[in-house]
Amino acid sequence: MVARTVDLRSDTVTKPTAAMRAAMANAEVADDVLDYDPTALRLETEMARVTGKEAALFVPSGTMGNLISVLVHCNIRGSEVILGSNSHIHIYENGGISTIGGVHPRTVKNNDDGTMDVDLIEAAIRDPRGEIVYPTTRLICLENTQANCGGRCLSAEYTDKVGELAKKHGLKLHIDGARIFNASIALGVPVHRLLKAADSASVCLSKGLGAPVGSVIVGSKSFIARARILRKTLGGGMRQVGILCAAALVALRENVPKLEDDHKKAKMLAEGLNQIKGLRLNAAAVETNIVSNLVSKVLECVFHSSSIHLDCKMLSQVSVACFVEYFSVDSTKFMREHENIHLLYISISA
Numbered sequence: 556m557v558a559r560t561v562d563l564r565s566d567t568v569t570k571p572t573a574a575m576r577a578a579m580a581n582a583e584v585a586d587d588v589l590d591y592d593p594t595a596l597r598l599e600t601e602m603a604r605v606t607g608k609e610a611a612l613f614v615p616s617g618t619m620g621n622l623i624s625v626l627v628h629c630n631i632r633g634s635e636v637i638l639g640s641n642s643h644i645h646i647y648e649n650g651g652i653s654t655i656g657g658v659h660p661r662t663v664k665n666n667d668d669g670t671m672d673v674d675l676i677e678a679a680i681r682d683p684r685g686e687i688v689y690p691t692t693r694l695i696c697l698e699n700t701q702a703n704c705g706g707r708c709l710s711a712e713y714t715d716k717v718g719e720l721a722k723k724h725g726l727k728l729h730i731d732g733a734r735i736f737n738a739s740i741a742l743g744v745p746v747h748r749l750l751k752a753a754d755s756a757s758v759c760l761s762k763g764l765g766a767p768v769g770s771v772i773v774g775s776k777s778f779i780a781r782a783r784i785l786r787k788t789l790g791g792g793m794r795q796v797g798i799l800c801a802a803a804l805v806a807l808r809e810n811v812p813k814l815e816d817d818h819k820k821a822k823m824l825a826e827g828l829n830q831i832k833g834l835r836l837n838a839a840a841v842e843t844n845i846v847s848n849l850v851s852k853v854l855e856c857v858f859h860s861s862s863i864h865l866d867c868k869m870l871s872q873v874s875v876a877c878f879v880e881y882f883s884v885d886s887t888k889f890m891r892e893h894e895n896i897h898l899l900y901i902s903i904s905a
């Protein structure tokens with residue numbers, strides 16, 4: 556009998572808890588576009604405090620948070636942003652910074668640990684003397700944790716180095732901190748310290764933290780004032796948005812301490828998968844809530860029951876034969892349907 560289903564496709568598949576639903580039902584609200592919504596203001600004030608920034612702004616998604624942040628920093632068409640070859644902004648956000656913002660991306664290779672070599676970042680900065688032919692570098696983006704590298708954490712020291720480089724060249728630093736709370740818990744370093752060198756950051760509430768909707772961007776008061784206008788331009792101004800922010804406040808209060816457990820489960824999953832003949836994971840590289848199979852390509856994994864019975868599984872070309880033998884999966888069909896999925900995510904629902 557199926558006792559429980561755990562969906563590991565993403566840490567976004569969480570459901571709001573009873574406490575979140577109650578908070579939403581009882582939220583005090585007003586029109587956040589006309590002036591402000593009191594519950595949104597409470598969330599934004601709390602997020603500014605936790606991240607050590609002057610101000611914060613609730614946005615509907617991480618994608619919009621990153622887009623707004625890049626556009627505020629690169630407000631002249633033909634600006635260039637330096638970002639990781641494996642970054643979410645570059646790969647998964649529909650090229651919005653280019654199609655909507657006229658911002659040119661310049662990628663630097665992400666190392667397996669999620670960093671980009673600082674000397675390679677410096678080498679990618681355009682020489683202003685060549686402005687007759689070059690775009691103008693205005694921004695560097697980091698991602699912490701780096702999702703596509705398997706949820707690896709960037710240290711405060713590394714981020715500081717990139718921040719110093721940005722300052723030296725008159726550039727801004729934005730951090731896609733979709734999972735910055737995971738990094739903070741894993742490293743034992745407060746979020747505000749990890750973001751100290753950043754001019755702006757976007758933080759997702761709807762991933763590991765389990766809120767149903769939303770991200771918050773943080774930065775200086777003037778950055779947030781410009782971000783608020785852009786949010787409206789992009790259709791992200793929401794009226795009684797306190798309904799959503801109320802759930803996010805519960806997520807902040809109740810779920811941050813649970814992330815440590817997610818990380819332990821991810822590690823356990825990686826070590827367990829490693830016991831399977833033909834599967835090779837670098838379990839030591841599992842630092843947070845994402846299990847990435849960097850050698851063979853791990854696809855989706857849906858557990859049925861807490862025992863070892865795996866239904867419809869996943870696997871790499873290398874190890875698919877072995878998996879088929881183990882679990883009698885229709886491998887060809889599965890590979891066809893899931894060929895792009897190569898990460899497993901652990902979240903509070905798992």
Ligand SMILES: Cc1ncc(COP(=O)(O)O)c(C=O)c1O
Pocket residue numbers: 615616617618619621643644698700702731733734759761770
């Ligand atoms: C690192 C990272 N940044 C940004 C996003 C975008 O968030 P959203 O799905 O809320 O647009 C994601 C989504 O998975 C992500 O993993």
